[in-house]
Amino acid sequence: MLKYQFDWSVVTSGKYFDWLVSGVVVTIKLSTVSIALAFLLGLIIAVMRMSHVRPIRWFALAYLEFFRNTPLLVQIFFWYFGSYKILPPVVNDWLNSTSFEFAAAVIALTIYTSAFIAEDIRSGVLSIPKEQMEAARSSGFSYLQAMQYIILPQAVRLTVPPLVNQFLNVAKNSSLAMTIGVAELTYQARQVESYTFKGFEAFTAATLVYLVLSVIITALVHLYDKRVLNPQRA
């Protein structure tokens, strides 16, 4: 029924295998850097979103709505091609002498994901009884101290499951970086396809790698959750 001749050797050895491996390395770098930055930025935005100072809260709200509601691909193009128009020439020259395509992808992924993470963390914070904040404040903690030492540590514990989702999304969304020439896994799989026409094999390999990567991320977060964050659950 299928006339297709499978040839798995193109993705298991030789130069095309090396391409895929180099793609995996870039994907892992891109994902880990973006996850770490997005988590930090997400924490900050979440705290700002709940601030009692109105301008700060409004800024956070605008940030959330803006970056949650525009497509990631558009944001990637914005940072890579669009930012050129608003940055001074000196900055552009410097950016272009670096691997700006990687940086632009990290910026886009970080900002996009931080908006979702901020909302997840906020929902975690809202589930902490507000008496805790009141108790902390009356014990002499400032707002930020109360957040840092009392509220956020509990909120983040509760937020672990949705956070895993966001981390997985970063790993998968990193494939969009191929559109600005970042040689990550999907880019390399497409390269292998256009050189060998073995698209089925190349993308199957890429699919498996993403799957393994996602399972590893999930396992790591759960391990951290069990050992460090919530040892009583185990």
Place this chain on the structure above:
Amino acid sequence: MKRLATLAVAAVTVAIFGKAALAAAPADTLAEVKKKGVLVAGVKDSLPPFGYVDEKSREIVGYDIDFIHAIAKKLGVKVELKPVTSASRMPQLQEGNIDIIAATMTKNPERAKQIDFSHTYFFTGQKFITKKGTVKSVKDLEGKKIGTAKGSTSEQNVKKALPTATVLSFDDYPQAFLALQQGKVQAVTTDEAILAGILAKAPNKAQFEIPSVQISDEPYGLGMRKGDKHFVDFVNKTILEMEKSGEAKKIFEKWFGPSTPFHLKRTFKITAEK
């Protein structure tokens, strides 16, 4: 729950094999096209003057398109144009979504293993667009960033000719040229005729040039499904007749001649190969 799972598996199976059955593209395109009365061609839609959307008529026009119209006229059928990219055109053809590729496609041995090509209907060579005065020879591009389009032969050629350069592949050439304008790459490489088209459209063309640095020959062929002999023969016969009658030359002059921004000379003739 179990029943639901079984149902889902069944649905997926049907979807996969149903697709496979559909994917069995017609073996005799010539008869098929005559029967359905329309020739479906995969073309470029943002690559003047080969295939692009005309601002006034909002229709796809160009050098490639004129060949498709000539072939369809000979067949007595209508034309349907489907935009394709360099990476998508071969799968589209093999899956039967299009009958013929007329999308600036270079003939090469690897591709010829997968599809059949017509005689060469356009001949060009791969060059570079760069900022004026920055490149005198291929050497000047060593270690630099070079932009091109994904899935193209240009990408493969430049990696061979300049192994030390970093090749950044974009979705299409206009995007690669945007990267050049913004200094993100030092050169954009592909076939000279395409570069001339990009440059002609550029708002600040005086800043750029196409140095006479060539890294490969690029003969273009129309792509058809492998082993589709009747159709390949028909297309070859048609374009040879077009050469003889002068129509092929007229199409070249229309899109590349002195009255156009490109001023290219026709250095080739459509001849029977092999």
